[in-house]
Structure formats: structure tokens, C-alpha cells
Amino acid sequence: MTDTATSTELTTEATSTTAHGVGLTDAAADKVRSLMAQEGRDDLKLRLAVQPGGCSGLIYQLYFDERTLDGDAVVEFGEGVGVVLDKMSVPYLDGATIDFEDTIQKQGFTIDNPNAQGSCACGDSFH
Template identity: 85%
Template sequence: MTETTTTQSRAHGVGLTDAAAEKVKTLLAQEGRDDLRLRIAVQPGGCSGLIYQLYFDERSLEGDAVVDFGGVEVAVDKMSVPYLDGATIDFEDTIQKQGFTIDNPNAEGSCACGDSFH
């Protein structure tokens, strides 16, 4: 089941579903902080060459592309933008799986464990 994204502006090309935005808001409320943004980055690593990094960050890096999704800021560093253009971050909460997922049309393939891509 695919959710719709909550933004009109996609400066960095990454979308955030409503379910993911609500989960991020819940996690930020639990942290008791309002100075954090969700950062997604691509780093070298894993058995297929590249891995995703998804974490809360208080920093603003030079060249960051930041989009506000109804109160949830998503930041992407300038080196990761080309790898993530068109990607969507979702949150699944089913009996089989709970967690954030990234649907990235730029990933040509991934490893068997699903933790890295190329």
C-alpha cells in the first residue's frame, strides 16, 4: 500500500509519505526536541557498494537541500541528491515488518540482505 507524499516542493527529489511523517513526529516528540531534522544520505559500503543512512540530525551542512513535509524537515546533502532523486521514504507497521523503508528508482540492484544497493 503506497501513501501519498505530503509536500508540493521536492527540492531534493525525496518524498516522505504521510505514515513516515507521522512516525517521525512521534519519535521527535518522544525525544522532546524540536531542533532535529530527518537526514537521509548515501554512503559507500555494504556488499552492493552503497548504503542508506537515515537519522535525526541537528546540523545544517553546506549545500544541504531541505524540504519541510508538514512540520518534518528532511535534509539531503549535496553529494547524495543525485542518488536519491525520486526516492520515497515510507513507514511500515505490519505483522511482518516495522520500520522505515526507502523506495529508490535509482537503485539498479541490491544485495540479498537488502541493506545496500548499486
């Protein structure tokens, strides 16, 4: 039974990440649920996009969106938490992980992106 359960968990995880390859930590998923509950909305998804800008050339956009546009890649992370990427952002974010930190030094969502070759001193943009 344990082998079957492990196999099922791995299959579920693989299925949930094939749409765009971005991961979401448990801390980030919990924060997304909390923010949606505060808004009284269950129809929102977390949208992550890469846009031109910042001192290094590209910046992350992270916000709630009720829309799913043509060509969007969507992954559901259970209990109503979905992450959406537009098709142009997918190659820049493949393998990235969204986390949420709540410490004395830092509070907020962070993005660990293995595709970023460098970033600026402020940490808001990358190339």
C-alpha cells in the same frame, strides 16, 4: 473554489519537493513526529544520505540531525518534519520515497529508490 484549492495544493506540493526530489509518506511523517516528541525535540530533521559500503556498494544512512550543513538540500513536509540530504547524495536519491511500515512482517523506515539498479539479499545496500 474547488479548482483553486486543488491548484494551491499542487503548487505547495511542487514547491516542497524541488529542493531534493525525495518524498515522504504520511505514515513516515507521522512516525518522525512521534519520535521527535518522544525525544522532546522539535529542532531535528531526518537526514538521508548515501554512503559507500555494504555488499552492493552503497548503503543508506537515515538518522536525526540538528545541523544543516553548507550545500544541504532541505524540504519541509509540514508540522516540523524536514528531510535533509547532503549534496553528494541528491543524485542517488532523486525520486526516492521514504515510508514507514508497521506490520507483523516488518517494522521500520523503508526507502523506495527508482535509481537503485539492484540490491543485495539483505536489502541494506544497493548499486
